[in-house]
Amino acid sequence: MTARPLFTAFVFAVAAAGCGGDSVEGKADLGGVGTTVTTTTADLDGDGDGYPASEDCDDTDASVSPEGVEVCDGIDNDCDGEIDPPSALDAQTFFTDADGDGFGDAASPFDACEPGPEGAENDLDCNDGDALISPDALEVCDEVDNDCDGLVDDADDSLDRTTGGVYYADEDGDGYGDPDNEAFFCEAAMGFVEDNTDCNDDFDTAYPGTNEICDDLDNDCDGLIDDEDDEVDLSTQRSFYPDLDGDGFGVPDDAIEGCSLPSGYSTEATDCNDEDSAINPDATEVCDELDVDEDCDLLSDDDDPSVDATTATAYYADADTDSFGDRSDPGTLYCDDPGDGSVTNADDCDDGASSVNPDATEVCDEGDVDEDCSGTADDADAGVDPSTRTDWYTDGDSDGFGDRSGTATSLCNQPSGTVADNTDCDDGAVAVNPDADEVCDDLDNDCDDLVDDDDDSLDATTATAWYADGDSDGYGHLSDSVTACDAPGDYVADNTDCNDGNASVNPGETEVCDDADTDEDCSGSADDSDAGVDSSTFTDWYPDSDTDTYGDATASATAQCDAPSGSVDNALDCDDSESAINPDATEICDSVDNDCDTDIDDDDASLDTTTTTAWAPDSDTDGYGDDDGVVELCAAPSGYTSTLGDCDDSDGDINPDAQEVCDAADTDEDCDGLVDDADDSVDLSTTAGLFYPDSDGDGYGDDGATAELYCDSPGSEYVTDNTDCDDDDEKVNPGEVEVCNEVDDDCDASTSSAGMAYWMPDSGAAVDYTSTLAVGTSGSPAVVSWGTDGTLNLCQGTWYVDATVAGATLTINGIDGSGAVVLDGDFSNRMLDIESGSNVTLSGLTFSSGSTSGDGGAVRVEDAELQGSDLVFDSNASDGYGGGLFALASTVDLADCVFEDNESEAGGGLLMEDSSDLTVERCRFTDNVSEFGGGLNIYDGSTMTLSDGTFSGNEAGSYGGGIRCFAGTSISVSDTSFTGEFAGEDGGAVELVSCGSTFTNVTVTSSTAGDSGGAFWTSSDITLDNVSVDGAVAEAGGAVYLSYGAGDVAEVSGGDYSNNEADYGGVFYTYLTSSSAYLLVDTTTFSGNVANVTASGVRYFDGSSYAAYTLASPTSFTCRGFSGCY
Structure with a gap:
């Protein structure tokens, strides 16, 4: 039978009660509605679930019947004889727990209402056959996963280490463990051994039983190092030679054997004069009067081929012995006079003539000899003797x-x-x-x-006879004459004048008509009576019928001297019958020759133009005439019009009625005096062009500008191109070459220029420098030198270079940043040498794998200035100073830089020397290593200001794990952290010797010193303002060690010193040897500091007496030499 919900079964039972059968009276209140039901049954159904008692296994419970649903309740709900079977509606899954440890086996699940004694609600048991193995068990050393977490023995962090053995770290792998570094393991872990007798676990050459050798280590762990140990291996010692003059070279006499170089000795025995430091094998041989052998090669001056030529003197041949050497002789260098007659000058221009030399006087001579050797002779020589x-x-x-x-x-x-x-x-x-x-x-x-x-010596045959000419008409009178070169006054050469009183009468005159009837030609007759009269002087006489004073032009003339009656002397009247027509009349437009000049109207040049009309040529027949060709005429000439204004009469399309249009010739089509763009009426819809602004004048228009219509270019600031992506920069356009500067120079929408280098001079265009640098390869760098000012832009890539800046002002930019632009030395060379007088700015660069046997593994700076930002110095090394950077007598400013994994003798990251100045902001120094100053070293009068810095994991073999400052210098450090710094001897984080210092807002965490000053070691004034030191460790002075004499003061204000550890002085060790030496502490907190021997707070020592102090927190106190702490 199909089971149904309990609610449905109940309703069914009520409904059945109303069907036939024997009657039993009764009332049932169904839902409180007051309904009365009469039921009749033959077999009693006590619980009304539809099943009589004969079929119902519990007729008192309507939820129990053959159709009931089995649930976990301890009842046989479905009357099948089973109570709470595995198939119960709310049965759960449980897991077999064979070992009874409360944890089931995931491989043995079962369904039930209860787990029973051999079941569990979880499946977490990894071995159900062993009650000792379960998640609640403790992991122990037995090669079994006791706690069922999948990890066995040492692999399980919850292991009970007490069930394993004690092992000691053997970091140097020499088989001997560090007694201060123990751990418990089931089995010895890699790098751990059972032995704990190693006295130096950093070096595999130091452990009990080995031979003591010369290496600055206690090899045999007997507490004695090198020369201190009588058992030192003598074969590892070296010979040292007295070096009295301190030049680094000794003499072989009185040599001693030892491990360490004693003061006043040298490892070299090659000095030939140990009383003069300027004389040694490294010295340069120079010329000197005493013939000293400066370089100890047994040769001196001229006998030594290595002599410095700059100290020698040039000698020249003097063949004519005039004390002046031959100018053509290239000269020979000697320290001493060679004794062959040569001299020290080469001024003689003729060494074959003793009279010719610079002391001689230049004189005039036929050979043009240059006597004074001035390069010029005779007149060409300003010094020539003028007397010659x-x-x-x-x-x-x-x-x-x-x-x-x-x-x-x-x-x-x-x-x-x-x-x-x-x-x-x-x-x-x-x-x-x-x-x-x-x-x-x-x-x-x-x-x-x-x-x-x-002149009395005159040749008289050249003189002339002259005659008096009284009337000065050029004709003389025969009666008066003289002889001379020149005619005397009023004398001439002629003698034929008939009237010497009238200059117009003489044989040379022509008889002419005149009113006085004069005989002008001295012929004896006059005018019409003289047959020789000049007919050209006759007058033509014409009849004048109209008496207008003009003779008839058609009549014949009468020619004579005097006028006939009724005649006039002209024949100009063209109409002698009309007195108004004659040459004096005015020609007018009337088709008549008014002025008798044979020209009528327009043919007459004297025409009265007030009677004419203005006509202009119309060559192009457009109805408009050319103003420049206007004529005033009576009648219109052919091809002329009276309508004016045509400005180009050769083109019918050009006239005042035409439309102005754009054209290449700038034609004024409508003749208004305005052309193309200047004419507001121009039709721009024809041939106008699109123009774009070119603000930077590079010939390319702004690609974001709106085009403007013009006939012609509106000026040099407009072009027809619109492809300039930056119209404010003339060096950015499609015609430019893409350079390494993060700018889209060629407007191709890309600034990608990986592997490119460009040189940007201070003036002029950029130069592609890629090929110059790209020749550098691993092991064979590009060798370059810059002596001129400019900027070098480097794009993404690795550049193998060996570069020098020789006195220039230079900027080197890694355009894509230090993460992408790498200068690589391939462990074979330094990458950058900045020489005297240079001023260099670096940015966006990584200097990697630089190496040198000198100073500055990556960069060396001498007597110069350097500014740097976004720089990384990684894995560089030098045998001298400054693994990453070395600066000598220079100014260096760094910001946002990283010095990591660099190594050197001093200043693992960088070193400043010889009064250099260093400023550092936001720089990180990590895992750098050196003997002195693992992170950096400030030395020899140099100064440093450092802020927002980070130091971590730096290591110094001897002094100053993070920073060492030595010899007359001063530093200021603020807002900086030191973590995990280490020094083999003093100053785990910082060591200060003759170096005044201030530290503000500084934290030091987990720094270690092998000897003194776990965080700070100083012999100079120091101010620690709000400085916190946590977990620093040393033998003396867990946090701070002071080694003070007269006037030295340490001031500590604020800050927190916690969990520091030392054998002597958990926080401070004060070695104060003067009453003016102080430690001043103001309002500083102390907690958890430990002294393994004495003085968890302050260990006081003044050279003769000790004292130990604990420190409350917060506290203020003073320690003073010879007075203790109070």
């Missing part, structure tokens, strides 16, 4: 006589066109000179200052 010159005069007419009026030219050599004479009175006439004859020619021919008739 000659005065020369111009001879312009080449007659052998010079111009006496000219100025003499004093020279050695005769100039062209001159002579030594100056007696020519006319140097422009070859026939005039002192040797010529005086003749009649108005010249002083013989230069005696007398001319023609004034």
Whole structure:
């Protein structure tokens, strides 16, 4: 039977009660509605579930019947004889727990209402056959996963280590463990051993039983190092030689054997003079009067081929023994005079003549000899002896006589066109000179200052006979004559005048008509009576019928001297019957020849133009005439019009009625005086062009500008191109070359330029520098030197370079940042050497794998300035100072930089020397290693200001794990953290020797010193303002060690010193040897500090007495030399 919900079964039972059968009275309240039901049954159904008692296994419970649903309730709900079977509606899944440990086996699930004694609600047992193995068990060393977490023994962090053995770290792998570094393991872990007798677990050459050797280590762990140990292996010792002059080279006498170099000794025995530090094998041989062998090679001065040539003197041959050497001799360098007659100058221009040398005087000579060796001779030499010159005069007419009026030219050599004479009175006439004859020619021919008739030496055969000409008509009278070169006043050569009182009467005159009837030609008759009268003087006489004073032009003339009656002397009247027509009349437009000039109207040039009309040529027949061709005429010429205004009469499309359009020739089509863009009426819909602004003048228009219509370019600031992606920069356009500068130079929508390098000079265009640097490869860097100012832009890539900046102002930019631009030394070379006078700015660069046997594994700076940002110095090394960076007498400013995994003798990350100045902001120093100053070293008068820095994992073999400052320097450090720094001897984080310092807002965590000062070791004034030190460890002075003399003061203000540890002085060890040496502590907190031997707070020592102090928190106190702490 299908089971139904309990509610349905109940309703069914009530309904059945109303069907037939025996009657039993009764009432049932169904839902409180007051309904009365009468039921009748033959077999009692006590619970009303529809099943009589004979079929119902519990007729008192309506939820129990053959159709009931089995649930976990301890009842047989479905009357099948089973109570709470596995198939119960709310049965659960349980897991077999065979070992009874409360944890079931996931491989043995079962369904039930209750788990029973051999079941569990979970499946977490990993071994159900062993009650000792379960998630509640404790993991122990037995090679079994006891706690069922999938991890066995040492692999399980919850292991009970007490069930394993004690092992000791063997970090150097020498088989001997560090007693201070123990751990419990089931089985010895990698790097751990059972032995705990290693005294130095950093070096595999130090452990009990081995031989003590010279290496600055206690090899045999007997507490003695090198020369301190009588059992040191003598074969590892070296010989040291006395070096009295301190030049680094000793002499072989009195050598001693040892491990460490004693003061006053050297490892070299090659000094040839140990009393002079300037004399040793490294010295340079120089010329000197004493012939000293400076470089100890047994040769001196001229005998030593390595002598410094700059100290030698050049000698030159002097063949003529005039004390001046041959100029052509290249010279020979000697320290001493070679004794062969040579001299120390090369000034002689002719070493074969002793009279020729720089001391001689230049004189005029025919050979043009350069006596004084000035490079010029005679006139070319300003120093020539003037007394040997000659005065020369111009001879312009080449007659052998010079111009006496000219100025003499004093020279050695005769100039062209001159002579030594100056007696020519006319140097422009070859026939005039002192040797010529005086003749009649108005010249002083013989230069005696007398001319023609004034000169008694005149040649009379050249004179003339002259006659008196009283009327000055050029004709003389025969009765009066003289002989001379020139005619005396009023005398002429003619003698034929008939009237010497009238200048117009003489034989040379022509008889002419005149009113006085004069005989002008001296013929004896006059006018019409003289047959020789000049007919050209006759007058033509014409009849004048209309008496208008103009004769008839058609009549014949009568020619004579005097006028016939009724005649006039002209024939100009073209109409002698009309007095208004004559030559004096005005020509007008009337088709008549008014002025008798045979021209009518327009043909007459004298036409009265007030009677004419203006006509203009219309060559292009467009109805408009050319104003420039206007004529005033009576009648219109062919092709002319009276309508004016055509500005181009050769083109019918150009006239005042035409439309102005754009054209290449800038034509004024509508003749309004305005062309193309200047004319507001221009039709721009025709041939106008699109123009775009070109603000930067590079020939490319703004790609974001709106085009403007013009006929012609509106100016140089507009172009027809619109492809310029940056119109404010003339170096950005499609015609440019893409350079390494994060700018889309060529407007191709890309700034990608990986592997490119560009040199940007201070003026001029960029230069592709890629090929210059790309030649550098691993092991073979590109060797470059920059001596001029500029900027080098490097794009993404690795560049193998060996570069020098030689006195230039230079910027090197890694355009894509330090993560993408790498300068790589391939462990074979330094990448950058910045020489004296340079000023360099670096940004966005990584310096990696640089190496040098000198100073500065990656970068070396000397007497220069360096600014840097976004720089990484990674894995660089130097045998000298400054694994990453070395600066000597320089100024260095760094920001946002990283020094990581660099190594050197001093200053693992960087070192500043010789009064250098360093500023560092937001820089990180990580895992750098050196003997002195693992992170950085400030040395020899240098200063440093450092802020927002991070130091972690840096290591110094001896002093200053993070920072070492030494010798007359000062530093300031603020807002900086030190974590995990280590120093083999003093100053786990910082060591300060002769170095005043201030530390503000600084934290030091887990730093370690092998000897003193787990965080700080100082022998100089120090201020610790709000400095916190946590977990620092040392033998003496867990946090701070002070080694103070007179006047030294340490001031500690605020901050927290916690969990620091030392054998002596858990926080401070104060070694104060003067009453003016102080430690001043103000309002500082202390907690959890430990002293393994004595003084968890302060260990006081003044050289003779000790004291130990614990510290309350917070507290203020003072420690003073010879006074203790109070």
